[in-house]
Amino acid sequence: MQPLLLRLLPALCPARPAAARALLARRAVPALPMALRPAAGEGRAGGDASRAAGAIREHDGLENVQQKKIFKENKTQQREEPRAADSVDSLMAEMPFLDTDIDDECVMHATSEINIKKKRKRTTGREIEEGIERKKKKNKQYQPNYFISLPITNPEITVSIQAVQDAIIQKDQRLSKAMVRSGSLHVTMLLMHLSNEEEISTAVDALSESKVFVEDLLRGKRVDLSFQGIDHFKNQVGFVKLVENTTILTEIAEAMKKIFQEKGILAGEERAFKPHLTFMKLSKSMELRKQVKKIDSNLYEDFKSHYFGDEILHRFDLCSMLKKKQPNGYYYCESSIVFGEKHAAEPDDAELVSLSKRLVENAVLKAVQQYLEETQNKTRETDGSPMKTEDAASGSKNESDKDNSK
Numbered sequence: 001m002q003p004l005l006l007r008l009l010p011a012l013c014p015a016r017p018a019a020a021r022a023l024l025a026r027r028a029v030p031a032l033p034m035a036l037r038p039a040a041g042e043g044r045a046g047g048d049a050s051r052a053a054g055a056i057r058e059h060d061g062l063e064n065v066q067q068k069k070i071f072k073e074n075k076t077q078q079r080e081e082p083r084a085a086d087s088v089d090s091l092m093a094e095m096p097f098l099d100t101d102i103d104d105e106c107v108m109h110a111t112s113e114i115n116i117k118k119k120r121k122r123t124t125g126r127e128i129e130e131g132i133e134r135k136k137k138k139n140k141q142y143q144p145n146y147f148i149s150l151p152i153t154n155p156e157i158t159v160s161i162q163a164v165q166d167a168i169i170q171k172d173q174r175l176s177k178a179m180v181r182s183g184s185l186h187v188t189m190l191l192m193h194l195s196n197e198e199e200i201s202t203a204v205d206a207l208s209e210s211k212v213f214v215e216d217l218l219r220g221k222r223v224d225l226s227f228q229g230i231d232h233f234k235n236q237v238g239f240v241k242l243v244e245n246t247t248i249l250t251e252i253a254e255a256m257k258k259i260f261q262e263k264g265i266l267a268g269e270e271r272a273f274k275p276h277l278t279f280m281k282l283s284k285s286m287e288l289r290k291q292v293k294k295i296d297s298n299l300y301e302d303f304k305s306h307y308f309g310d311e312i313l314h315r316f317d318l319c320s321m322l323k324k325k326q327p328n329g330y331y332y333c334e335s336s337i338v339f340g341e342k343h344a345a346e347p348d349d350a351e352l353v354s355l356s357k358r359l360v361e362n363a364v365l366k367a368v369q370q371y372l373e374e375t376q377n378k379t380r381e382t383d384g385s386p387m388k389t390e391d392a393a394s395g396s397k398n399e400s401d402k403d404n405s406k
């Protein structure tokens with residue numbers, strides 16, 4: 001069944017060669033770890049913990065810092081940063097948390113739980129400025145550059161998301177730049193900052209340690225993550241909602257955060273964990289952000305309660321935001337942990353049958369639509385009436401499909 005489907009996909013989905021390619025890539029090269037590392041000894045972990053705590057102490061100039069680190073938004077810094085050239089867009093688009101990269105500038109800070117004992121002293125304007133500069137520089141060093149990802153491997157979800165993305169692009173061509181490519185769809189479980197190879201290695205160990213906790217939480221049960229409906233963050237990010245098993249996912253995210261923090265990794269965010277599946281964000285392109293300030297919810301009106309599919313919880317990856325992505329479009333993985341039976345990220349037969357059905361339906365619909373458009377155009381040509389604007393737009397939409405599949 002698998003080789004047959006692999007051959008069939010491009011033929012079944014001629015209108016979406018990008019979608020077919022993405023699906024093939026996803027099946028042919030599942031996002032598996034680049035390197036699985038053995039668990040490290042306790043000694044180094046302790047060293048990392050004190051080093052990271054030291055880094056934060058230095059960062060915030062605090063006397064008494066506990067083992068709690070978080071990312072905090074720092075909007076002012078971005079405003080003062082010089083505007084990067086548009087050519088940076090392509091690099092930015094590789095990063096999963098771009099609104100944080102562009103304007104939120106997530107940074108690691110000590111929390112309010114920290115006992116702050118600051119002595120008041122007279123400071124000159126120059127000292128204040130220098131202090132701000134110093135802080136800005138350090139904040140930058142603590143931006144998240146790694147994350148724990150729950151990859152989306154069910155083609156039913158990927159195909160449905162591409163349908164929403166297409167529908168949106170059809171209404172506003174400019175938004176093609178905002179779309180998350182199907183190969184990199186994921187749910188973010190935990191953000192972190194890793195400064196060097198040693199910290200990456202510690203994070204790999206922390207992820208291996210998390211496996212036992214996750215298995216304890218799951219107790220052999222299969223967890224179906226059901227994705228349905230669309231919501232947004234501040235009209236800047238469009239995401240598909242997780243409607244079932246959010247509690248268990250939150251428990252896992254919390255357990256992971258604790259394990260990573262205990263190993264001295266700067267991990268976690270100030271805001272509460274809200275599992276979501278991002279399919280578009282304005283911050284993927286600075287050029288776009290200049291043009292579009294808000295994502296209009298009417299653009300995805302038809303999909304507001306659409307059922308996108310289920311993802312069976314079976315893998316978490318430690319991914320880099322900055323390293324070159326894999327050929328299938330997924331992030332570079334330092335390490336992964338796998339649960340249950342579905343180890344190879346293979347969709348089962350039912351999923352494949354349902355996917356083939358959808359693809360055939362889509363292809364037929366597309367063909368009928370094309371036939372109708374051509375007939376209408378011919379009639380207009382004979383009538384001498386002008387071509388409709390939508391027809392012109394659909395021509396350029398195909399161009400953007402090509403861009404999106406890059």
Ligand SMILES: Nc1ccn([C@@H]2O[C@H](COP(=O)(O)O)[C@@H](O)[C@H]2O)c(=O)n1
Nearest residue numbers: 096097098099100188233237271274278
């Ligand atoms: N509770 C949250 C979580 C995330 N965001 C923003 O959404 C963006 C996309 O997040 P992904 O993890 O799916 O890449 C991200 O840049 C966050 O800033 C949010 O606003 N609130």
